[in-house]
Amino acid sequence: MNFWDLIAIQPMTNILIALSHYLSDNFGLAIIALTIIVNLCLLPLTLKQLRSSKAMQDLQPKIAELQKKYAKDKQKLAEEQMRLYKESGMSPAGCLIPMLIQLPIWIALYQSIIRLLAITPEDFLGLSKYLYPWPIVYSTLPVGSKFLWLNLAVPDQTFLLAVFVGGAMWVQQKMVMTSNADPKQQSQNQMMLWMMPIIFAMITLSVPSGLALFWMTSSVLRVIIQYFISGWGGLVSARATKQVSRDKRYKERIAQVEEAPLEGDVLSADIVEPSPAQKEGMSYGESGDKRQDRRGSYPTRLRTTRAQPRRSKGHRHKRR
Amino acid sequence: MWIRQNKLLLGKILLLLGIIFVVMSGLTAFGCVGRGTTPIGWSGVAIVDDALFLGSKGGKLVALDISTHNRLWPDISLETSKPSGGFGCAPSSATAAVIYGTPVVAGDLVYVGSYDGKVHAISSSTGVKRWVHPLEGNLKPIVGGLLVSQGKVYFGCSDGKVYALHADTGDPEWESPFQTGDKVWSTPAIDDDTLFVGSFDKKLYAIDAKDGRKRWEFEAEGAIASTPFIYNNTVYIGSFDKHLYAVNATDGSLKWRSRVEAGNWFWTSPIAYNDVIYAGCVDGKVYILDAESGHEVVSAIDLESPIYSSPVLVDNSIIIASEEGKIHSLNTDSNQIRQLASVEADTYAPLMASDGVVYIHTQNKEGLYALNAQTGVILWNLSLSSE
Numbered sequence: 001m002n003f004w005d006l007i008a009i010q011p012m013t014n015i016l017i018a019l020s021h022y023l024s025d026n027f028g029l030a031i032i033a034l035t036i037i038v039n040l041c042l043l044p045l046t047l048k049q050l051r052s053s054k055a056m057q058d059l060q061p062k063i064a065e066l067q068k069k070y071a072k073d074k075q076k077l078a079e080e081q082m083r084l085y086k087e088s089g090m091s092p093a094g095c096l097i098p099m100l101i102q103l104p105i106w107i108a109l110y111q112s113i114i115r116l117l118a119i120t121p122e123d124f125l126g127l128s129k130y131l132y133p134w135p136i137v138y139s140t141l142p143v144g145s146k147f148l149w150l151n152l153a154v155p156d157q158t159f160l161l162a163v164f165v166g167g168a169m170w171v172q173q174k175m176v177m178t179s180n181a182d183p184k185q186q187s188q189n190q191m192m193l194w195m196m197p198i199i200f201a202m203i204t205l206s207v208p209s210g211l212a213l214f215w216m217t218s219s220v221l222r223v224i225i226q227y228f229i230s231g232w233g234g235l236v237s238a239r240a241t242k243q244v245s246r247d248k249r250y251k252e253r254i255a256q257v258e259e260a261p262l263e264g265d266v267l268s269a270d271i272v273e274p275s276p277a278q279k280e281g282m283s284y285g286e287s288g289d290k291r292q293d294r295r296g297s298y299p300t301r302l303r304t305t306r307a308q309p310r311r312s313k314g315h316r317h318k319r320r
Numbered sequence: 321m322w323i324r325q326n327k328l329l330l331g332k333i334l335l336l337l338g339i340i341f342v343v344m345s346g347l348t349a350f351g352c353v354g355r356g357t358t359p360i361g362w363s364g365v366a367i368v369d370d371a372l373f374l375g376s377k378g379g380k381l382v383a384l385d386i387s388t389h390n391r392l393w394p395d396i397s398l399e400t401s402k403p404s405g406g407f408g409c410a411p412s413s414a415t416a417a418v419i420y421g422t423p424v425v426a427g428d429l430v431y432v433g434s435y436d437g438k439v440h441a442i443s444s445s446t447g448v449k450r451w452v453h454p455l456e457g458n459l460k461p462i463v464g465g466l467l468v469s470q471g472k473v474y475f476g477c478s479d480g481k482v483y484a485l486h487a488d489t490g491d492p493e494w495e496s497p498f499q500t501g502d503k504v505w506s507t508p509a510i511d512d513d514t515l516f517v518g519s520f521d522k523k524l525y526a527i528d529a530k531d532g533r534k535r536w537e538f539e540a541e542g543a544i545a546s547t548p549f550i551y552n553n554t555v556y557i558g559s560f561d562k563h564l565y566a567v568n569a570t571d572g573s574l575k576w577r578s579r580v581e582a583g584n585w586f587w588t589s590p591i592a593y594n595d596v597i598y599a600g601c602v603d604g605k606v607y608i609l610d611a612e613s614g615h616e617v618v619s620a621i622d623l624e625s626p627i628y629s630s631p632v633l634v635d636n637s638i639i640i641a642s643e644e645g646k647i648h649s650l651n652t653d654s655n656q657i658r659q660l661a662s663v664e665a666d667t668y669a670p671l672m673a674s675d676g677v678v679y680i681h682t683q684n685k686e687g688l689y690a691l692n693a694q695t696g697v698i699l700w701n702l703s704l705s706s707e
Contacts, residue, residue: 120358120359120360121359121362121420121463121505122359122360125587125628125668128584128585128587128602128626129626131584133583135561138541138542138560138561138562138585139522139541139542139560139561141542141543141560142502142503142520142543
């Protein structure tokens with residue numbers, strides 16, 4: 001047995017067996033329980049990682065500004081970015097280090113589950129080398145592979161688990177996703193939001209259900225932890241963000257209309273020259289309720305524009 | 321131009337492809353490939369007259385002439401369906417027709433069960449398939465060996481059932497298979513008209529061989545995968561709970577449970593000789609117990625390597641193979657052990673002896689060794705991996 005097996009795989013394997021014993025010989029519950037225990041043990045690291053990620057996201061507008069400002073001077077950009085990180089008291093590796101520490105533990109858990117599922121007789125025999133001399137370990141083996149509708153040793157044929165794994169991952173991704181004013185960036189985020197859950201859902205169809213159960217439990221736990229860090233995040237702010245961006249676009253359009261040169265006599269005829277006193281109170285580009293000359297309503301041309309059906313694809317795309 | 325404009329998008333796509341690659345590599349390196357998810361098989365050897373039969377690593381039935389070492393007929397593949405794909409963790413194993421149980425020869429037929437859940441009857445002289453059960457579809461994996469007795473073929477299956485088939489036709493003999501509570505990887509044993517078989521549900525069952533009805537059951541504290549050994553109206557069996565059991569064959573009452581606790585599972589079948597039980601254990605020791613009382617006759621002998629291969633009795637010596645391929649001879653008179661030879665390959669298959677020669681089928685470097693049981697001289701060996 002090598003060092004890795006001794007310090008990581010063997011303890012996890014035996015704990016899983018013991019948990020299975022105490023949870024009515026239910027290996028599915030044992031997987032869920034150990035995933036929860038490992039998550040709790042790693043909670044300080046997870047919190048650190050999530051907080052670092054959040055701090056990094058908060059810095060994004062400033063970083064974007066720097067990128068714009070020093071677009072042609074890469075070295076200066078790097079220096080300024082480092083200075084920004086220093087001033088904010090955070091390190092770019094802040095979210096990587098906890099992740100690197102957690103990774104071996106997740107791999108150990110993953111390997112232990114695979115070993116215990118002992119898909120082939122050779123796997124099963126190999127398991128005998130990993131057992132502690134605890135009586136319950138010997139009386140519990142082989143672990144039962146039935147859990148709910150699942151056979152944990154084979155892929156789920158009903159697609160339900162794949163949907164759950166993909167769904168849990170989507171929710172988790174959506175929560176950490178931040179809104180971005182740049183439509184290109186936004187569409188890329190959307191792609192990431194969908195691609196990862198789809199990939200994992202597809203992999204779920206090919207791996208033993210026990211593993212997929214571990215993935216799903218991990219994702220659900222991450223959702224819960226994320227909720228306590230930043231609330232529902234992207235899940236609930238998506239609607240609010242839509243509203244804000246709609247208002248913003250609308251204001252931009254008003255400004256465009258107001259700034260556009262007037263065409264022909266017909267339009268000129270409509271214009272009533274305001275008095276100097278009225279001019280002072282005018283604020284072009286502000287919303288219509290401040291416009292005394294139109295009695296608080298929107299400009300006529302804008303009303304026409306507003307009433308137009310949203311036909312163009314481009315427009316619909318922007319509103320998303 | 322487009323590339324320049326969408327540099328960020330391309331970066332993300334590359335990142336995504338990278339993540340997919342890492343996930344797939346992770347599955348391959350850390351969980352699936354190399355962990356034995358591809359079944360290999362550990363069939364023992366069957367010998368009748370000058371013919372030798374075994375299931376090779378690739379799931380083929382091999383027939384050899386012992387004197388010339390030539391094939392009696394071309395190796396027969398038992399594969400009836402293509403293995404499924406997946407990302408390496410998928411149980412493609414479920415359809416792989418590898419052979420774990422030792423073939424059995426009775427009359428002019430060789431019987432063999434395969435991991436894809438089929439039982440095959442093949443002519444021992446021509447290699448032509450006589451029948452296969454079931455004709456359509458598959459049972460769950462068959463890991464234990466078959467038992468042929470009184471015109472019937474008995475075997476246990478991973479679906480938790482024990483089946484009885486007509487030896488000539490392959491038709492079911494019982495009204496319905498005997499149902500246990502978990503997988504049956506144990507090879508059945510028979511005494512008169514009672515069939516004994518262990519199950520992963522921790523029970524040893526005595527079944528009426530004629531109709532498949534239960535006579536009694538005995539519950540151990542751990543799963544049972546080893547083949548029961550019947551001696552003096554007592555069934556001896558090892559369990560995963562690190563103990564050996566002696567059970568009365570008539571009524572299933574416990575005669576004794578070994579007082580000494582082993583360091584690991586009892587996987588192999590014990591052997592009884594001169595009122596002494598010899599049992600190899602996965603902890604690498606051979607336990608020597610009194611057949612009547614279960615007391616240790618002498619302290620366990622440590623071979624320093626797990627024992628997965630069932631031992632064999634040759635004259636008054638027990639021949640035992642350890643996992644690392646060291647072959648030992650235990651003298652039953654003096655209880656002294658000596659190393660006969662080393663084949664330097666993983667050995668899981670049960671040993672077979674005939675005319676003072678021990679046959680060893682090794683797994684990782686697949687080969688067949690013929691060993692003189694007295695001198696330990698390797699008479700001949702044959703590599704099966706390149707065939």
